[in-house]
Amino acid sequence: MSVTIKDIAKLAGVSHTTVSRALNNSPLIQEETKERIRLIAEQLDYTPNYSAKSLVLDRSYNLGLFFTTLSQGTSAGFFYEAIRGVNSVIQDRYQLIVKGIDDYSSFQSITRKSFDGIIIVSQSDDDQSIIEHIASKGIPLVVLNRPVSTAGVLNILSDEEQGAFLACSYLIEQGHTRIALIEGRKGFKSAQNRKDGFERAMKHYGISTPPIYRVPGLYDLESGHKAMQQFLALEERPTAVFSCNDEMALGAMKAISEAGMQVPADISVVGFDDTVFAAYVTPALTTVRRPIEQISKEGAVRLLGNIENKQHETEQVLLKTELVVRESVKKLST
Secondary structure (H helix, E strand, C coil): CCCCHHHHHHHHCCCHHHHHHHHCCCCCCCHHHHHHHHHHHHHCCCCCCHHHHHHHHCCCCEEEEEECCCCCCCCHHHHHHHHHHHHHHHCCCCEEEEEEHHHCCCCCCCCCCCCCEEEEECCCHHHHHHHHHHHHCCCCEEEECCCCCCCCEEEEEECHHHHHHHHHHHHHHCCCCCEEEEECCCCCHHHHHHHHHHHHHHHHCCCCCCHHHEEECCCCHHHHHHHHHHHHCCCCCCCEEEECCHHHHHHHHHHHHHCCCCCCCCCEEECCECCCCCCCCCCCCEEEECCHHHHHHHHHHHHHHHHHHCCCCCEEEEECCEEECCCCCCCCCC
């Protein structure tokens, strides 16, 4: 038979209400009492009964983590770090439900009874309809990754355009002028921001980029591989490539290796995101660190605070990006 709150209460010599409050970290319970109850719960291998808690406290104990899509354009590294960031904050206090927005044909099932709060990792302006729906239902909501101005929505994102500007400026400062661009997925705000940063750097340094040096990508390994093959087939190859994410950069590096060339001796490569594998490929990838996990953690912390305090903040938080210089860029002699 599974352990209940009443079992813990009996051993602790307190009421079951006190146990419930202690396990939910209520400020009404002294820290010493909380610690004693938590220790007993751990010793008994207590598992929360979310259904029972939901009935008593009128909560679902479900948190939603929604991505624009799970099948197209959401890279594995991005997906992993976003989930890890949120999960490290909520731990076992809530059940995390991960969905793709494009999986919904209707939003009617998204209510206050089904979700205590929702985090949306938004890539596209098309996500605005679900954002408006959630906000209208009074569900605490945090939107990550894309700027929004919806009332009652907390918005956390990073300065991607500036990150791309820094990356391309670094390539130019290393003597590169023939710089190609592997673009992100069409329609994704992140892709536009990174492209804008690339173009701003080119304009700032007075460098023109021919159309053949720009190839659209899909944020996956295969599209980066194919884009690099196109660049390698050119009569005048680029000396450097800026990829709008790390996975496409990795695909590009594979294509270079397959052609019997080396990074960075023959072609330099820079990525974006600083995903988990960037430091471990050979050569280690120079990239832009976008703090995906930090953004997700911050979103989860702020969301839980809003749920507990029954608040609906309207605020935008902008986190900095950072150029991480490793081994994949060669300095050209002038």
